[in-house]
Amino acid sequence: MIRNCTVFCSSKGYRLSVRGLVSGQIRKQSQNGDQFLNTDEKSSSSDPQDDQFKVDDVRRKILKNSLPFVKDHGWTTQTLIAGAQSAGYAGVAHGMFPKGGVELVHYFISSSNRRLVDELRTKPQNKERTKRRQIQNVQAATEMRLKMLIPFIDHWTKVRCSLRSL
Numbered sequence: 001m002i003r004n005c006t007v008f009c010s011s012k013g014y015r016l017s018v019r020g021l022v023s024g025q026i027r028k029q030s031q032n033g034d035q036f037l038n039t040d041e042k043s044s045s046s047d048p049q050d051d052q053f054k055v056d057d058v059r060r061k062i063l064k065n066s067l068p069f070v071k072d073h074g075w076t077t078q079t080l081i082a083g084a085q086s087a088g089y090a091g092v093a094h095g096m097f098p099k100g101g102v103e104l105v106h107y108f109i110s111s112s113n114r115r116l117v118d119e120l121r122t123k124p125q126n127k128e129r130t131k132r133r134q135i136q137n138v139q140a141a142t143e144m145r146l147k148m149l150i151p152f153i154d155h156w157t158k159v160r161c162s163l164r165s166l
Contacts, residue, residue: 063107075101
């Protein structure tokens with residue numbers, strides 16, 4: 001069971017645990033104790049690795065759904081809130097990302113690098129090993145990777161500042 005990931009929204013009085021997020025359970029804290037606001041079936045899994053897999057899956061889904069909102073909100077917590085809502089989760093799920101937009105940047109960089117590797121693997125390979133051909137391959141790969149930045153170019157300068165804070 002995961003116990004160390006809890007999201008608090010003090011202005012609304014909500015507490016959302018990661019396990020609760022996976023099972024769809026949101027509790028509202030009150031002076032009289034917790035009140036359930038929304039419940040689904042509890043996860044039948046008692047395996048902590050299974051729960052962690054579900055949490056990681058939810059995190060990836062939120063991050064993936066957040067990318068289209070970067071144009072509007074930049075690399076911010078507001079983008080994560082919009083991504084969580086578009087993925088069907090409560091906006092307070094942004095608490096799953098304690099570093100905020102920096103985690104979104106990391107996800108974008110990692111997923112873009114994986115996409116580049118996949119594209120390069122599927123590209124027909126030329127067995128020619130001349131220096132000129134190698135330079136052309138590096139140029140093509142660099143161009144491919146830079147094209148992935150185009151949708152985010154307006155907010156990319158802020159990324160450099162965010163990454164310095166790590």
